[in-house]
Amino acid sequence: MRGVKKMPLFNSDEELEALFQKYQPVVLSLQAQYYVRDMLEDDWIQEGRIIFYKCWTAYDEAFGSTFGSFYKQALQNHIFSLLRKQKAVKRQAEVNASSYESLTQTYGAEFFDAALGCEMDDPISRLIVKDVLSEYPTFCAPMERRVLNLFLQGNEIAEIAEIMHMHPRSVGSAFHRALRKIRQEIL
Numbered sequence: 398m399r400g401v402k403k404m405p406l407f408n409s410d411e412e413l414e415a416l417f418q419k420y421q422p423v424v425l426s427l428q429a430q431y432y433v434r435d436m437l438e439d440d441w442i443q444e445g446r447i448i449f450y451k452c453w454t455a456y457d458e459a460f461g462s463t464f465g466s467f468y469k470q471a472l473q474n475h476i477f478s479l480l481r482k483q484k485a486v487k488r489q490a491e492v493n494a495s496s497y498e499s500l501t502q503t504y505g506a507e508f509f510d511a512a513l514g515c516e517m518d519d520p521i522s523r524l525i526v527k528d529v530l531s532e533y534p535t536f537c538a539p540m541e542r543r544v545l546n547l548f549l550q551g552n553e554i555a556e557i558a559e560i561m562h563m564h565p566r567s568v569g570s571a572f573h574r575a576l577r578k579i580r581q582e583i584l
Contacts, residue, residue, distance in 0.1 A: 417449050423469050433479050444479075448472045536582065541575035544568055 424445030428438065436444075452468045460467060537545065547557045554572060558565040 413450065413453075416453075417446055420449060420465065420468055421445065423465070423472065427469075427472060427476055431476050431480065433476065434483055436479075444475065445472060448475050536578055537575045538571075541571045541578070544571040545575040548572060 421442065424441055425438075428436075428441045433441075448471050449468060452464070452471045456464050456467055462470075543561065544557055547560060548554070552560065554569050555565050557563075557572075558568040561568060
């Protein structure tokens with residue numbers, strides 16, 4: 398077995414940061430190539446630092462590559478993982494979900510009273526509704542979620558039908574099924 402030559406550890410955070418600054422253009426280059434939702438430049442740089450440190454501690458010259466190419470590949474793999482997570486079908490519910498607060502700000506608390514057919518006068522009932530609405534993406538079908546999300550964004554049934562290229566009756570049915578499922582969870 399050959400002797401493993403590991404990279405030296407850092408004596409201070411400043412030393413780590415100074416070396417990272419030399420590799421920061423790699424991060425900015427990847428940022429220009431890939432779009433990851435909700436990641437600002439500061440987020441990219443922070444992700445770059447984390448991967449940089451992990452690479453620095455794991456790098457071995459026996460890999461047959463330079464540290465720079467090793468780091469770039471590791472960071473690119475990390476970005477691909479973030480993109481896969483962003484696009485995962487099972488997580489689309491999280492992406493499309495609307496918060497209880499945003500819904501009540503947009504439509505008022507009376508929306509739930511009218512739409513769900515129950516009165517939510519007391520705080521405990523409102524907490525129950527808030528909890529159930531955070532879970533609606535898990536028990537509504539994909540079409541029901543999409544219709545409900547479009548409705549909660551301010552679209553009427555006819556507009557949703559046009560957006561989804563569907564018959565208004567089908568959209569209305571999906572909307573009412575979603576409301577019925579939410580109502581069942583609340584009551």
